[in-house]
Amino acid sequence: MKIIKREKICYEVIVKTGLHIGGNKETYGIGGIDSPVIKDPITNQPIIPGSSVKGKIRMLLTNVKNKENNQENIDKAFGTQKTGMTRIIFRDLFLSEESKEKLESKLGKGFYTEIKAENKIDQVNVTANPRFIERVPAGAVFTGECIVNTLEEDETIDFTKLLEDGFQLLENNFLGGSGSRGYGKVEIKVIDSKPIIDEKDE
Numbered sequence: 001m002k003i004i005k006r007e008k009i010c011y012e013v014i015v016k017t018g019l020h021i022g023g024n025k026e027t028y029g030i031g032g033i034d035s036p037v038i039k040d041p042i043t044n045q046p047i048i049p050g051s052s053v054k055g056k057i058r059m060l061l062t063n064v065k066n067k068e069n070n071q072e073n074i075d076k077a078f079g080t081q082k083t084g085m086t087r088i089i090f091r092d093l094f095l096s097e098e099s100k101e102k103l104e105s106k107l108g109k110g111f112y113t114e115i116k117a118e119n120k121i122d123q124v125n126v127t128a129n130p131r132f133i134e135r136v137p138a139g140a141v142f143t144g145e146c147i148v149n150t151l152e153e154d155e156t157i158d159f160t161k162l163l164e165d166g167f168q169l170l171e172n173n174f175l176g177g178s179g180s181r182g183y184g185k186v187e188i189k190v191i192d193s194k195p196i197i198d199e200k201d202e
């Protein structure tokens with residue numbers, strides 16, 4: 001399976017409503033928070049795992065197929081045992097430098113998230129149990145990239161267009177958890193798209 005074209009897509013995810021992608025409470029040792037967000041263990045800053053974006057976009061494309069975005073093309077883009085090599089590689093996304101500074105200016109040095117208090121209603125006993133959810137605040141911007149590979153057998157398939165369709169579907173849905181309660185609305189901006197040229201090809 002020879003790769004005939006490689007492309008790097010750089011993009012931003014702009015958080016429009018509080019974003020919660022769950023992390024491990026024990027790992028991060030956050031006291032008083034029932035549901036922390038996933039963070040980089042080195043910087044303690046929230047991240048968006050590439051797997052979260054990939055999984056949500058794949059699900060959305062699978063449920064909204066059209067002539068170009070058929071199941072065979074989707075399977076090739078995201079990978080299955082049958083299709084072999086995954087054509088679109090999703091990297092983790094990190095806070096932009098501007099967002100880091102803005103969040104610290106509002107929340108304090110080393111703080112990048114907010115805590116939202118909610119009540120979980122026990123339908124049987126009709127009681128409210130408070131819980132505290134960590135979220136990335138609206139306005140935060142994450143930057144990341146995807147690598148799009150096209151093989152000889154894929155020459156007629158536009159995986160970049162497929163990815164852009166997935167981004168649009170994600171904007172009209174939600175990322176992370178609790179989307180039905182207003183969490184996870186995002187805007188996605190492609191900021192750069194360029195071919196990858198290996199030294200041996202120059």
